[in-house]
Amino acid sequence: MDERLRRAFDAVRADADLKNKTSDALERRRTRFAPRRRPMAAAFAALALVILTAAGGLAYTTPAAAVSVDADTSVELAVNAFGRVVGVRCYDDTAQALVDATPVLHQDWTQAAAALSDALSEEGVTVTVSADSGHCERLLSDAGSAGLTCYTLDTDDAQAARDAGLSLGKYRAYLALSALDPSVTQDEAGEMTMGELQQCIDACQGHAYGQQGYGQGSGQGNGYGQTAGETTSSGQGSGSGGRHGAGHGHGHE
16 A cells, blocks of 8 residues: 555656656747847848838939029939939039039928029029929929929920930920921020020010911910920919910901
8 A cells, every 4th residue: 555655656756857847848948949039030120121211212312303493504403202302414514513512412402493593693594393293283382482383294305305405494495486486406495595595485476476466376375385284383283285386377457
């Protein structure tokens, strides 16, 4: 009888020993693997931060609009969706010297355009805004009561302007003049200042309207080559679909 009881208690002690060994094994396992999980979690957090930073950087550096400042020289600003200047294109040495003396990168586009306009300090300075349709309203809102017009950024026009060596603003003025006087070439327009281009446009419009008598004609003049999707600073859009040139209608005596 005593022998049986002793064996029974030995079995209980064996179970306790097994529990202790099992507990020790689990503790060793937890200690061994826990340090690995923490670095892995930190690595995932760091990767997420890198991805978010890269996405934000891409959004910041991606141009969403072009702002042309034109007078006797031309400077074109690449503007991102946040209204900041992320690129500058100079069309001659005079423009480059102007930008060197008037840093504009990473500034608000309205401040940059105003600074360049002040630096030119002459009559006939024009600021032309071209943007993706979704950004025109935002840019005009930034400009306040400046009375600017935002034109839909057309990739074909943008490429044609680059090929002609003209800013988008000056290229639009050339298109307006060409609609009134088809004999004007891109090279001739490129040699004119923005003020001279506008004077030619005004003169052609005046001549056309003089021929029309009371002004009944088929066309309408516009100094900047109106395009589909225009938005003015008053918030009114135009879906006219195409450029308008001065018409040559029949006048009345």
